[in-house]
Amino acid sequence: MDTIAGWFAGRLPDEWFDGAPEVTVDRDEIVVVGRLPAPEVDGDGARAAESGRIKRWREDTRGKRMRIADEAERRFGAKVAWGAVCGETRQLFTNLSVPVMTRLRQPERRVLDTLVDAGVARSRSEALAWCVRLVGQHENEWIGRLREAVSAVHDVRDEGPAAGSGAR
Incomplete structure (x- = not known):
């Protein structure tokens, strides 16, 4: 990054x-x-x-x-x-809208369908994007900490044994 x-x-x-x-x-x-x-x-x-x-x-x-x-x-x-x-x-x-596949059980699908039926979203896809944005807004600090932790893991992994040394 x-x-x-x-x-x-x-x-x-x-x-x-x-x-x-x-x-x-x-x-x-x-x-x-x-x-x-x-x-x-x-x-x-x-x-x-x-x-x-x-x-x-x-x-x-x-x-x-x-x-x-x-x-x-x-x-x-x-x-x-x-x-x-x-x-x-x-x-x-010019930013991308990328499809993301997911498998949801009935309780999660019912949440999406409620958002569609209520007119909050036009489709399950739009309802799922709405939910993701809402989590991002309300859990921004936690998501930021999680990203920092993942970045630290990547840094440590990159400092590890050289590629091709046989270590996995």
Whole structure:
């Protein structure tokens, strides 16, 4: 993860963002989100101005972003998605929606079906995504600690015996 974030920090033009971009990585995708300077607009027009700034940045950088994404995809083997934050507005674009297979017993399916029947979600798939987002919001601290623990396991494993030494 640090290697990928470092590569993007070094590869992106300095004038694109205020500071280094936020880079998140999973098995399928690298998401790069940078902070843009907020326009000096007060009141009701501030959010519209922020959205406009993001839209302008997206259009102005499209060609370069596509070339950088192609390089990163070849180098790291994952798709690249982009986003920007401006003031209080955050927008992601071109990010993946990846199907995930799961087996659920009737009690879990009934939860999803209740969400669909109540109009909270249009499908079981959307209901499951809703549940995952809810857990992520309410258990964010715990999920963060769990990610840190997994990262520590990966670090220790990487420090282990050299590959090909016969150890498993």
